[in-house]
Amino acid sequence: MVGRNILMELELRNVSKEFDGVSAVSGVSVTMRKGVYGLLGVNGAGKTTLMRMLCTLIRPTAGEILWEGSDILEMGADYRDILGYLPQDFGYYPDLSVTDYMMYIASIKGIRPGAARKRTGQLLRQVGMEKYEKRKMKTLSGGMARRVGIAQAMLNNPKVLVLDEPTAGLDPNERIRFRNLISELAEDRLVLLSTHIVSDVEFIANRIMLMKSGKVFYQGTTEKLLSSMDESVWHCTVPKREVNDLVRRYLVGNVKSAPGGAELRILAKEPPAEQAVREEATLEDAFLLYFGEKVGGTDDTEI
Amino acid sequence: MILRYELKKVFSKKINRIVLIGTMLAAVVFSMFAIGGVQYTDGNGTTHAGVTASRRLADDKNRWAGELTGDRIAQAVSSRKEMNSRYSYDVPDEEYGKTVQAYSDIIYFVIDVLTPDTGWDENVLYQLEDEQAEDLYSIYRENQQKMAEEYGKTPRQRQFLKEQYDKIDLPLTYEAKDSWDTLMVYVETYGMILAIVIGFLAAGVFVEEFRVRADAVFFASRYGRTKAAGSKVLAGLLIATIIYWTGMGILLLISLGVMGISGGGTLYQIDFPYSIYVMTYGQYCMLAVLGGYIASLLSASVTMLIAAKMRSANVAVCVPFFLFCVMQFIARALSDFLTFFKFTPDMLVNVIGCAKAPNIFQAGNLVFRQIPCVMLVYSALAVILLPFAYKSYHCYNLK
Numbered sequence: 001m002v003g004r005n006i007l008m009e010l011e012l013r014n015v016s017k018e019f020d021g022v023s024a025v026s027g028v029s030v031t032m033r034k035g036v037y038g039l040l041g042v043n044g045a046g047k048t049t050l051m052r053m054l055c056t057l058i059r060p061t062a063g064e065i066l067w068e069g070s071d072i073l074e075m076g077a078d079y080r081d082i083l084g085y086l087p088q089d090f091g092y093y094p095d096l097s098v099t100d101y102m103m104y105i106a107s108i109k110g111i112r113p114g115a116a117r118k119r120t121g122q123l124l125r126q127v128g129m130e131k132y133e134k135r136k137m138k139t140l141s142g143g144m145a146r147r148v149g150i151a152q153a154m155l156n157n158p159k160v161l162v163l164d165e166p167t168a169g170l171d172p173n174e175r176i177r178f179r180n181l182i183s184e185l186a187e188d189r190l191v192l193l194s195t196h197i198v199s200d201v202e203f204i205a206n207r208i209m210l211m212k213s214g215k216v217f218y219q220g221t222t223e224k225l226l227s228s229m230d231e232s233v234w235h236c237t238v239p240k241r242e243v244n245d246l247v248r249r250y251l252v253g254n255v256k257s258a259p260g261g262a263e264l265r266i267l268a269k270e271p272p273a274e275q276a277v278r279e280e281a282t283l284e285d286a287f288l289l290y291f292g293e294k295v296g297g298t299d300d301t302e303i
Numbered sequence: 304m305i306l307r308y309e310l311k312k313v314f315s316k317k318i319n320r321i322v323l324i325g326t327m328l329a330a331v332v333f334s335m336f337a338i339g340g341v342q343y344t345d346g347n348g349t350t351h352a353g354v355t356a357s358r359r360l361a362d363d364k365n366r367w368a369g370e371l372t373g374d375r376i377a378q379a380v381s382s383r384k385e386m387n388s389r390y391s392y393d394v395p396d397e398e399y400g401k402t403v404q405a406y407s408d409i410i411y412f413v414i415d416v417l418t419p420d421t422g423w424d425e426n427v428l429y430q431l432e433d434e435q436a437e438d439l440y441s442i443y444r445e446n447q448q449k450m451a452e453e454y455g456k457t458p459r460q461r462q463f464l465k466e467q468y469d470k471i472d473l474p475l476t477y478e479a480k481d482s483w484d485t486l487m488v489y490v491e492t493y494g495m496i497l498a499i500v501i502g503f504l505a506a507g508v509f510v511e512e513f514r515v516r517a518d519a520v521f522f523a524s525r526y527g528r529t530k531a532a533g534s535k536v537l538a539g540l541l542i543a544t545i546i547y548w549t550g551m552g553i554l555l556l557i558s559l560g561v562m563g564i565s566g567g568g569t570l571y572q573i574d575f576p577y578s579i580y581v582m583t584y585g586q587y588c589m590l591a592v593l594g595g596y597i598a599s600l601l602s603a604s605v606t607m608l609i610a611a612k613m614r615s616a617n618v619a620v621c622v623p624f625f626l627f628c629v630m631q632f633i634a635r636a637l638s639d640f641l642t643f644f645k646f647t648p649d650m651l652v653n654v655i656g657c658a659k660a661p662n663i664f665q666a667g668n669l670v671f672r673q674i675p676c677v678m679l680v681y682s683a684l685a686v687i688l689l690p691f692a693y694k695s696y697h698c699y700n701l702k
Contacts, residue, residue, distance in 0.1 A: 055523040058700050077525050085523040091516025095315040096308075104308035108524040108531040113304050152520060 008034050015063035024049040026214040036186045038205030039194040046214040047194040051164045055085045084158030088165040090149040094138030105152045123151040143174035161191045202283045226281045231267045233285050236276035309538040326500045330550045333489045334557035340485045348396030357562035363405050364479030371477045377436035379406040416576045419446040440473045450577050454661045463670040470581040480566025483584035486558050494595020495627045495652040502602035502623030505539040506616035513614045532697040536689050543603040580658045591654040598651040601681050604688040611696040650677045
């Protein structure tokens with residue numbers, strides 16, 4: 001039993017999901033163990049579908065998902081017992097108080113009332129919501145509700161914690177707070193964090209999976225990902241009239257106005273301009289390279 | 304613990320609270336209607352209604368309380384005939400309050416006994432000889448046999464009807480029963496309202512997760528597809544039970560508390576001598592209450608099933624209204640399908656109508672009456688539907 005716990009392995013074998021003949025996830029094979037995994041992809045890449053399959057909310061059209069060698073759908077309640085999930089579209093019961101909401105979720109997670117009360121108190125303190133425990137859920141701000149969301153996911157001290165876009169819609173301060181919180185909670189468990197905001201993953205994920213058009217086409221460490229890039233990152237200041245031409249010819253990350261022109265961050269094999277200076281690549285650059293578009297909202301890169 | 308919070312989810316919603324308070328207030332209002340529905344005429348010919356009227360009426364009528372022997376029937380008939388000869392058909396209010404009101408139930412009983420299958424005809428009373436009045440129960444027994452022959456379509460049905468009539472102990476025991484009689488109408492109407500309200504509340508139990516998009520967390524939880532889904536079924540039944548008995552309890556307590564329980568032991572046959580339901584007024588009222596409860600359970604089951612299937616309460620909440628209210632009007636419009644409409648769910652909240660009519664049915668050698676059949680079938684259906692509601696909910700998205 002102890003050996004099995006140490007193994008802590010979640011394996012996806014050729015998992016696919018189709019909706020009315022349209023493929024959302026296609027032949028994904030991944031093995032995850034203890035640690036934080038960042039699942040990156042643009043909107044519509046299939047991240048949420050994959051996560052919903054991991055949470056037994058939908059059945060794969062093909063393939064299987066195994067937890068320590070057993071099919072998670074066959075394990076049923078036993079698998080869900082070790083699962084914590086914060087969905088992208090986190091819904092709650094608006095008329096329940098924060099404590100009642102937590103106690104209800106604890107009850108459907110099979111936690112005894114005494115333990116549930118204790119755990120609820122602990123988690124609300126940890127997410128900084130202890131002051132609001134009597135407040136109705138509907139009166140909470142988006143960030144506060146998400147903090148309760150992560151607290152509910154942690155109620156059963158899950159071995160597998162699935163967080164689908166946990167920072168979406170949060171203001172920069174809340175996002176920093178949330179990232180720190182996830183790092184704190186990530187110890188001794190498998191955390192799968194889906195996002196299209198690169199900076200979230202950059203800070204807390206040990207390993208990264210890139211997903212596009214329903215397929216996971218890269219999995220590994222950030223360092224390995226960056227070293228595998230076949231293009232370099234260049235920083236240059238050019239006259240404004242040349243900007244459009246460069247944007248057309250290269251993958252351009254940032255464009256920022258500067259005295260006498262514009263500062264550009266460009267991905268290219270060769271220096272795109274005479275005065276271009278090579279810079280160290282970041283995960284955002286990799287995202288730009290692999291997905292061919294700039295990521296997240298404007299605030300993503302400012303953090 | 305799951306069940307407790309499941310109920311809390313329902314009762315913490317503002318709209319549900321408003322509906323609930325409104326329903327409980329309706330119980331009070333209906334009680335007032337029932338109390339105000341009884342009229343009493345005093346010896347001065349003044350008619351009273353309201354809080355004291357029913358008890359004063361019962362006191363007046365209970366001068367005739369006790370075993371209703373042939374002699375006492377003859378005495379009442381004789382008095383009524385004398386009144387008629389003195390005042391023709393127009394008895395003054397003073398005289399009505401002093402004498403006629405007290406034995407009016409007995410007079411109505413006599414007329415009903417003498418007109419088993421014809422329309423109400425008061426004249427039969429005035430044609431009745433004293434000896435015939437004294438021997439009314441013989442006429443009653445004879446007419447019971449005739450009714451059995453007329454309404455029993457097969458020998459087995461005739462035998463069944465005769466067996467039912469044989470259960471009527473004669474002479475009847477009389478006690479004023481106006482409080483029960485008046486209450487019945489409100490018990491049925493309020494029972495129907497409760498069934499509709501319960502359907503509305505129970506439908507929400509199975510759609511709340513989808514409405515607030517909390518389904519992902521719910522179904523990803525350990526008991527989300529097992530115990531928690533089962534608790535929803537239980538919560539629906541508990542909601543039906545708690546609300547029904549609380550609402551109906553308020554109505555019965557206020558009404559009977561004010562009007563009194565005189566006549567609870569009087570046989571229903573005092574009003575409908577040829578009814579095939581041999582029961583006291585207390586049992587009659589409880590039968591209507593039970594019918595309402597079964598209607599409420601059915602309402603909860605049906606709405607939970609529809610809501611669980613459709614992931615929406617919009618259609619589900621309309622179904623009880625259709626079953627218990629609209630169906631009655633459809634039945635009146637489609638008189639060619641009378642037999643079918645004798646078994647529709649609205650019969651659960653129409654015990655008054657069912658008890659009057661000698662509706663019996665036969666399947667093989669088994670003869671059965673309408674009310675027990677309807678109650679049994681819909682109780683069973685309310686239970687049978689529950690696993691389907693559970694099943695369609697717990698395997699959500701996994702088929």
